[in-house]
Amino acid sequence: MDQKINKEFGISVKKDENFSEWYSQIIEKAGLADHISAKGFIILRPYGFAIWDLIKTYLDQKFKETGHLNGFLPCLIPESLLNKEEKHFKGFNPEVYWVTSSGDSLLSEKLALRPTSEALLYSIFPKWISSYRDLPLKMNFWNTALRAEIKSTKPFIRNSEFLWQEGHTAHVDKKEAEDEVMTILYLYKHFIEKVLSIPTISGYKSNKEKFVGADYTIALEGMMPDGKALQLGTSHNLGLNFSQPFEIKFLNKNNIEELVWQTSWGISWRLIGALIMVHGDDKGLILPPIVAPIQIIIIPIYKNVNEHLVKEHANRLKDSLVALGYRVFVDERDEFTAGWKYNEWEMKGVPVRINIGQRDIESNNVEIVRRDNRQKSIIPVENLSKEIEKIFQSLQSDLYCKAETYLKxxxxxxxxxxxxxxxxxxxxxxxxxxxxxxxxxxxxxxxxxxxxxxxxxxxxxxxxxxxxxxxxxxxxxxxxxxxxxxxxxxxxxx
Amino acid sequence: MDQKINKEFGISVKKDENFSEWYSQIIEKAGLADHISAKGFIILRPYGFAIWDLIKTYLDQKFKETGHLNGFLPCLIPESLLNKEEKHFKGFNPEVYWVTSSGDSLLSEKLALRPTSEALLYSIFPKWISSYRDLPLKMNFWNTALRAEIKSTKPFIRNSEFLWQEGHTAHVDKKEAEDEVMTILYLYKHFIEKVLSIPTISGYKSNKEKFVGADYTIALEGMMPDGKALQLGTSHNLGLNFSQPFEIKFLNKNNIEELVWQTSWGISWRLIGALIMVHGDDKGLILPPIVAPIQIIIIPIYKNVNEHLVKEHANRLKDSLVALGYRVFVDERDEFTAGWKYNEWEMKGVPVRINIGQRDIESNNVEIVRRDNRQKSIIPVENLSKEIEKIFQSLQSDLYCKAETYLKxxxxxxxxxxxxxxxxxxxxxxxxxxxxxxxxxxxxxxxxxxxxxxxxxxxxxxxxxxxxxxxxxxxxxxxxxxxxxxxxxxxxxx
Structure with missing residues (x-):
């Protein structure tokens, strides 16, 4: 981060003047992601990946609490499997990447790169399910999906490979599958509204817009600052559409063979795109605390003469906050001014900044600055954790209210x-x-x-x-x- | 799990009579993984995936403690990038899966499915690195690699797609890169020996066997029960072999441009294969406690008349052990006998089993059975957590000693x-x-x-x-x- 980059650091356009360019610049300048040479593919830098990891950690816990277990699926699917549920596959056909050779040898059967895993996973379900005692089978997979984006691409919103999770379940009857589909949608809704502070509207997709191969799809739609909709999560009732062709059957309590009822559902890193668009401002990202890789940034303000004292104090403060469970970082770099550091951490959307200098140490105070509205207050150190909690809650609900007002x-x-x-x-x-x-x-x-x-x-x-x-x-x-x-x-x- | 499966449950061959068949049966019968139709690919069931997740959790913590950050890389690599470091790519050529089309359209450039990510990642390094202040750059990626296995395949040992982690670092000088390569090898060694209880021999690979594109490779070799070697982890000093073709340069403290020195390193789910082979016995898996998805299985022994009392007691015991941080499961299923349950959890390698019946409740004792040597003891409930700690430690070191004796x-x-x-x-x-x-x-x-x-x-x-x-x-x-x-x-x- 040399002087050259320093000068170019801020976003050169305003969010409400050139929304699309503003979005691209945030992604690059907050260090979230970078394009690579192949169209539509991006690399996540550590800061961008850490946001995804926090989304994953939160949801994974909820999936486990509701009885789902994780597994692993390979990313290549033989063509013959994809063709088993014709309607399903036709929907993905133009987007499917095909592997046709390994080394210099042609493969005997083409392999598709996973656009989604229904066909692959359900081909093994008959081996795992034989009795009602094996049901419900509730699995989840954190992986990526590949769908060739031929037209326009946009990081996190429209990529040829994207991080997501795909849940897959099998049930003894229709009612249980219907409940599962709804349970998951409300689990997503709670996360997106209460944790990410993004209001959503929930309901059915039309037949034309539903997941191909589903009886019906229910979904959450958010509104972006340009008035466009962004689909944030979907939950599909697959009915018997896959259990029929894949012959996924079980013996019920009366020892009679029946087909299982199925669901599948997913969210993707689009949620990061939504976070950026909905909450960001002209200074950069604004992250709700639960998904902020760094929740509190501490900036020691010092001169040569008191550098050691101030930094030591800042680190002690950090240790006490880490012990309370916060994710905290002290920016001790000497090559940048405090002002430069403020800009950088505002760009990265850190919810709370603490400035600490000689005077604060003497008075046993800290200056605390909130990211969204930049409100400053000077508070005694002993009130700090209470104040941080208050700010986190207020920031979280203010972000939601602002977005909801706009949606209305x-x-x-x-x-x-x-x-x-x-x-x-x-x-x-x-x-x-x-x-x-x-x-x-x-x-x-x-x-x-x-x-x-x-x-x-x-x-x-x-x-x-x-x-x-x-x-x-x-x-x-x-x-x-x-x-x-x-x-x-x-x-x-x- | 109906009666049909019940009868077939045990492994039908002995480990020292038909090692290869024994290995296949464990993987299926302990519920770790299943083959799918495409050659060399497997699906991980929740129990198998949980073992990998525990390996990942442990190592990820160690990588972070040593300053590495996680990111995300797409799985497709344009052919032109792979060709930039010729020697490197030649080594993988016969194993590379090629994507040649999306939908019905041919791609303008072939894309390789990641056999490893050096070329892709290092193409972006020049954007991230400009000054010595950006170094060391230490990243890690938990993903999969794809290498077509044309000849024989074996779950966890030789698969066309496998879970792994790949670390990639860039440094200011040769010495720092050398230190990194060694630090990582000893981090792996500590994990494999102290946590997985598998002895290793460490050293250099010959020029012929080293990673193509590395100056040198250091590695850990373990010995399997059939006397064959299994490579368990590798760490590569890449020297300037990639920074030259990819022009990864930085300005040093004297403002003079230099090339970065690089390393890469990885372990894979082979470690699960090694765990099965080295520790398993004729009854099934034996898992060291840190990587056991279930560390303690509680079997309530009851009749109709005391079912409620015994199950309630078993669950209270579970709650107290969970509160101490153990991973515990109570097998309350009525459709199986206690003996059947013993067999199943021995198959799954759970390190400690607790049997609890009416008499134990009355005397405030539990019967505790250790998986590896099946030693039983009756101990007072108040000594339970101390006893479990003792068993865990002793099991861990006994497994190691047994394997070391064999290696010698x-x-x-x-x-x-x-x-x-x-x-x-x-x-x-x-x-x-x-x-x-x-x-x-x-x-x-x-x-x-x-x-x-x-x-x-x-x-x-x-x-x-x-x-x-x-x-x-x-x-x-x-x-x-x-x-x-x-x-x-x-x-x-x-």
Whole structure:
């Protein structure tokens, strides 16, 4: 980090002036990720990977608490397996990377790089499942999926290989599978809203947008600062669609053979993309404390004469905070000014900064600065941990409120297709409309405007509070004008 | 787990009669892994994956303590990058899987599935490194490597995709890189010997056997029960071999540009294979406590009349052990007899079993059974945690001693090529011999006997204690008879 980089350090554009460039610069300048030469692939640097690792640690614990166990799956899938559930595979076909040779020899059968693992895993389920006693079988895999992005790519949002988790379960009946699908969606929702501070709208995907091979898909949609939707998590009820072709059967309590009912579900590093977009500002990232690799940065402010004293004190302070379970780092580098360090750690989104100098040591105080609103306060050291807890909680809920206010502002009830188009042209956002349920109308809207049905909310209660939606207002299909039988949300999406 | 499986549960062959079949059966019957249809690929079931996860957790902590940070690398590498360090790539060429298309479209450049990530990662290093302040750069990646196994495959030992970690570092000078290579080897050695209880011999690889692209490779070799060697970990000094073609340079303190010095190193799930082979017996796996997913299995022994009481007591005991940090499971299944459960948990290698019945509850005792030697003792509940600690330590060191005794028995000083061949024919093992240093002799031995140089020990002190090796005994090359300038270990290997 020499002087050359120093000068170029800040983001050169404003978030609300050039959102896309702002996003790219944050990723590079906060040291999250870098492109490599092959299209759509990125490398995660330690800081970016640490955020993913914290997401993983939190969710893994929740998956285990709800009875799921981790396993490992190879990334190559023989073509014949993928073809067993035809509908499923057709959906991925254009995106599948094919391995055709090893060394100079052609393979006898082409191998696909995992776009998702249903086919591979379910081919082994008949070996593991024979009786109702083997059910439910609830597994999870932290790995990557590969889907060739031929058009535009965007780090964390649209990559040819991405980190994700894929859960796969098998159950004795339909009801249990339905419960699992919902349990997982609400587990995701809790994490994304309460931990990542990102509001979501939950509901069904339309038949056109659901996971190919699922009976139905339920999903969480978030809104990004440009008004576009980002799908944040999905949970699929697979019904018997895989247990039939793969012959996954069990003997029930009456010793009669039945097919298992299945689910699959996943979230990916898109959540990091959402974190950056939703919370970041012109100075850089803003990370909610639970997923911040460094939660507290300590900057010792010293001159030559008191360098040793101040640094020693800063490190003692660090040790006491580490002992309380916080992730803390002391920036002792002599080659940078305190101001430069403030900028760097704001760029990296560290939620709390502590400045400590000679005067603070003498008065037994510290200066504490909150990342999101840059509020400063001087507090006695003995109140520090209480104050940090307060800041963490307040930062977490302020981030959520800000994002929720924005979501409400940009969510409109629209009843005419002219308003629909005008709305999209002026500021995008979510449009709550009626839909007759006919796929032709869905396609018609898409072709005319670029927007599609992001989600069919479970209930109008699930829409942002304050939106005065009733079934009386939304009575006609936005496209054909016939009677609407569903209230849906249209938006442009990533 | 119905009655059909029940009957077939035990291993049907003896370890010392059909070692290879015994190994396959353990993997299946302990529920570690399963084959899938593509050659050389396996799926890890939760129990097998949990062992890997414990290996990972332990080593990851050690890597972090020594200043390494984790990142993420994509699994596809453009052909042009691989060709930049020619020697390196040539070594992998026959094993590389090639992606040639996505969907129905041919790719403009072939992509290799990662056989190892030097080329990919080092192509980005020049962006991350500009000054001596950016060094040392010490990174690690927990991922998989893909190397097509065309000939024989063996779960955990020889697979076309395997879980591993690859560490990569860059340093200001040769000395620092040398220190890193050695630090990591001894970190591995400590883990494999003290945690996995497997003795190793450490030293250099010959030029022929070193990592292509390294100045030199140091390695750890273990001996399996059939007398064959298994390489357990390697650490490579890459010198300037990659920093030259990839132009990885830094400005030193005097503002003069220099190339970085590099290392890379790795261990893989082979360690699970070694654990199975070295410690397992005719009843199944034996796991050292630190890598045992379940450390203590509690079997409640009950009849209908006292079922509730005994199970409740067993669960209370479990809770108290979990609170002490142990991984504990209570087997409450009614459909199996206690004897069946004993067999199952012995198969899975759980280090300690606790049997608890009405009489034990009344006398406030438990029966505790150690997995390796099946020693039983009845002890008062208040002494339980002390007793468990004692058993864990003793089991850990007994496993090591047993393996070390075997290693010593099967390591011979050999001074004539006839003895060499006779020795190999009769019982394999490690042969300590002299070598002139000429690759022709190394190849000659290999072609005549199938054995190669596994390791050139750092020092004869590094050989198993009790082997009376001096340089005086080993003075001639085992193949050409000329003066030996190295003491080496030949063996057949996996």
């Amino acid at each position: 502002e940009k969510t409109k009830i629209i009843t005419s297709f002219n308003d629909f188009k005008r709305n999209l042209d002026s500021y995008s956002g979510f449009m709550v409309t009626g839909w007759c349920g006919n796929e032709d109308c869905e396609v018609g809207v898409k072709e005319n405007t670029g927007a599609d049905i992001r989600v069919i909310p479970f209930d109008i209660k699930d829409l942002p509070a304050g939106l005065d939606v009733t079934y009386e207002v939304i009575k006609d299909c936005i496209y054909c004008g016939k009677k609407a039988n569903k209230t849906v949300i249209f938006a442009k999406a990533y | 028995e099967k390591t011979k000083i050999i001074t004539s090529f006839n003895d060499f061949k006779r020795n190999l024919d009769s019982y394999s093992g490690f042969m300590v011999t002299g070598w002139c240093g000429n690759e022709d002799c190394e190849v000659g031995v290999k072609e005549n006997t199938g054995a190669d140089i596994r390791v050139i020990p750092f020092d004869i002190k590094d050989l198993p204690a009790g082997l009376d090796v001096t340089y005086e005994v080993i003075k001639d090359c085992i193949y050409c008879g000329k003066k030996a300038n190295k003491t080496v270990i030949f063996a057949k290997a996996y």
